[in-house]
Structures are given as C-alpha cells and as structure tokens.
Amino acid sequence: MDQIEILNLVPKFLSFFHLAKKPDIDEEGRWALWKEHYNFAAVPPGEDGKKMARNLLDTAWNHYADHLTFIEKWEPNEAVVREYLTRVKALLGYDHPIDLVVVYFVGGFENNPFVAPYDQNRMALCLPIENGDSNIHLAHELTHIVHSQTANLKGEWERTIGSTILQEGLATQVSKCLVPGHPDELYLEHKKGWLQSCKENRANIISQICPFLDHDSSEAVTRFTFGNGTTNHEREAYYVGWELVHFLLNEGVTFKEMASVKEKDIPDYLRDVLPNLLK
Structure with a gap:
C-alpha cells in the first residue's frame, strides 16, 4: 500500500x-x-x-x-x-x-x-x-x-534539459488526461497569452532547444524553466514537452512507454523524436 x-x-x-x-x-x-x-x-x-x-x-x-x-x-x-x-x-x-x-x-x-x-x-x-x-x-x-x-529519475533540480522536457510533457498531458475538459492553457500556462505566443514561435522554440538536450547545469535548467530560453519565452521546456508528448500520443506511443525510458537515455530518445515535430 x-x-x-x-x-x-x-x-x-x-x-x-x-x-x-x-x-x-x-x-x-x-x-x-x-x-x-x-x-x-x-x-x-x-x-x-x-x-x-x-x-x-x-x-x-x-x-x-x-x-x-x-x-x-x-x-x-x-x-x-x-x-x-x-x-x-x-x-x-x-x-x-x-x-x-x-x-x-x-x-x-x-x-x-x-x-x-x-x-x-x-x-x-x-x-x-x-x-x-x-x-x-x-x-x-x-x-x-x-x-x-x-524512469529511475534522480529527482534533483540539476538534470538534463532532455529529461526536463519529457518530465514536464508527461506531467502536463497526464493531467489533461485525468482531469479533462478544460482549455489547454489551464494545464500548462503560467501567464495569460503565453501558450499562444509559444504556438506562434513553435518551430524556433523546438529547433533551438535541441542543442541543449544534454545540458544539465542549474543555469541551463533555470534558463528553460523559469528563464527566457532561446526565444525570450519562459518555460520553453514545458511547451516543448507538451508538444512532444502530444505528438507521441498521436503516433500511438502510450504514457507507459514514454515513462519507461530511463533518464540516461532520454536525451537520445528526444534527439530522434523532436525533428519529426517540425516536419
């Protein structure tokens, strides 16, 4: 129990x-x-x-x-x-x-x-x-x-940006699955207009975060969560995670399958998947 x-x-x-x-x-x-x-x-x-x-x-x-x-x-x-x-x-x-x-x-x-x-x-x-x-x-x-x-996550503040993306993507999309019926903004938006602005800059946000998937310093994690990322948007890791998990679900990948990717393998997993979001 x-x-x-x-x-x-x-x-x-x-x-x-x-x-x-x-x-x-x-x-x-x-x-x-x-x-x-x-x-x-x-x-x-x-x-x-x-x-x-x-x-x-x-x-x-x-x-x-x-x-x-x-x-x-x-x-x-x-x-x-x-x-x-x-x-x-x-x-x-x-x-x-x-x-x-x-x-x-x-x-x-x-x-x-x-x-x-x-x-x-x-x-x-x-x-x-x-x-x-x-x-x-x-x-x-x-x-x-x-x-x-x-996924054998360390659970610490310092983790790779790849791990951060998948963690937040799973969490936002699982919350939508278990508490359905609300606008998307309610599952991941921290300030009004943020999600729409991210959507308008979707390609840049996704493509420009890719070189940072292995970065794991406190500064990097802060930059892509609380900070302004690469496109002057806060919480870019949340937005990319939301888009990533949405894409994978549409491809038939289950929450269980995504959650089973071990932390050490997550950056490579995302390197294979994220380019497909831009096609």
Missing part, C-alpha cells in the same frame, strides 16, 4: 504572517521574519532562488490579507491524493507501493507546485494552497513522483 505522509506548512506561514503584519515591521524586517519563521518557496536552490523568493514575497504581500480567511480554514485532503496517485500509477504502468511526503504550503499566488527530494528514500510533493486546491496540479505533480520510479 502507498505510504503518504502529510506535512502542513500552512500554520508556519500564518505564524510568520501575523508577526510580519505588525505596523513597525518594514520590508527588510518582513524578509528576515520570513527566513526565520517560514523559509519555503517554489524557487530553485542557490542565490537566484533567494532573490526570486524575496520578489515573490514582496509581490504577494498585499494580497495575503484578502485570502487570510480561506488560508486559515483550509485543511489537507489525503483521500484525493490517494485517488489520483492510484490513477497516475495505472496510466504509467507502475504497480509497486510509493512512499511520499505531501507538503502543503502558502506560495505567492504564482501557481507553482513542485516535486523535490525529501530524504534518502522519499520524494516530496509540494502543493501551494493560497489559490485553492487544484486536481490538475495534483495529477501533474503525482506524475513526476511516479515517473521518478519508472
């Missing part, structure tokens, strides 16, 4: 919030309190991540009060996590027990759930709650958890 531990960071956020909203606390004091009492954000590791976390806090701060009642009343729902984990495992063809930690946190209204290593044996599924619960996000991130088992 799957083992699910719930780690709820919402009370820690509320403790920070009530300390930081006192009238004598300025922005620097608020940031210091955040680091001391909360210190959790959906950002990459390192100094760039700290800068992003500070920006998220400063941008979101004036909005928290309007959502405070919801945040205070919110409660975790383990049953829905188990339901979607079972469905994702069936789709990806994985029938062994999974041991994971679900971390619920308050983000900066940026809708950025993520998966990261938690301890030696477990992954953490980190879900922001300030915008309400989302089954699309849940299915997306659980796909990462299961995919890490089927």
